[in-house]
Amino acid sequence: MEQGRTQMDLSHPDKLLWPEAGVTKQGLLDHYTAVWPRMERFVVNRPLALVRAPDGVAGKQRFFQKHASPGMHEAIGKMADPEDGEELLYIKDFNGVAALVQLGVVEIHIWGCTIDAIDTPDQVVFDLDPDEGLDMNDVRAATLDIRRRLDGLGLPNVVKTSGGKGFHVIVPLKPKADWKTVKTFAHDFAEAMEQSDPEKYTATLSKKARTGRIFIDYLRNARGSTTVAPYSSRAKPNATVSVPVTWPEVENGVGPADFSIDGKALGKALKAADPWGDFDKLRKALHG
DSSP states (O other), rough: OOOOOOOOOOOOOTOOOEEETTTHHHHHHHHHHHHHHHHHHHTTTSSEEEEEEEEEESSOOOOEOOOOOOOOOEEEEEEEOOTTOOOOEOOHHHHHHHHHHHTTEEEEEOOOOOOTSTTTTTTTEEEEEEETTTTTTHHHHHHHHHHHHHHHTOOOOOEESSSSSSEEEEEEEEETTTTHHHHHHHHHHHHHHHHHHHTEEOOOOOOHHHSEEEEEEOGGSSSTTEEEEEOOOOSSOBBBBBOOOHHHHHHOOOTTTOOBBBBBBHHHHHHOOOOTHHHHHHOOOOOO
């Protein structure tokens, strides 16, 4: 598979987007060039939400954007949401990613569906969000617990680092069930985890409920909600990346923030077999 290619010229390619890590706008584009063969199918033709930091992640300007704004390149597609007419953004190819980099996009978030099947999600996402101060071994154990429970239900599952504090466990779906069915399943799954071990887990968003626990975030499975894309950079000082990994890597100690732009760990991962190479083959229908 070829790396990403674009004819687009970046303005101010030497602008530092991650000052502490020394990563420039050109460095971000180079990152996406390297990961594109693995990233492409997870970001093209999907509604997007963007985290922009035009002055870098340490600057005063950082904002979440779901709709078009003046000056957006034509490589960033726009469509009307068939439900409410709201304008949605998407990209079709690597030129779209380059256009996002040009805008100072430091995180790319995706809906759990494609623009052609917007009412039938093609994945379930469980985002493990630990309370401050929880041991990483607890987060790892919770991630593996989700895997065990999904295996017990006969549902395929893959995992990626968040680039932050936790992991994302993904169930690849055939896009058959509607949003309500998928969210209800995710909610019930998270609640069952809380009920089985209420001292470890919570399915409630509030900070109070999360004290000393891991929030099993099922809310990513609502229509219009988003999750950071595989191989997207994160707006963290050390330019971390959300990276697909294998289950044995989780068992053997890989951490949520172990991968960064131009880092040795990411370079090594890209030389190894693609952990999500069979993602599309794994897809299974979710029955309500």
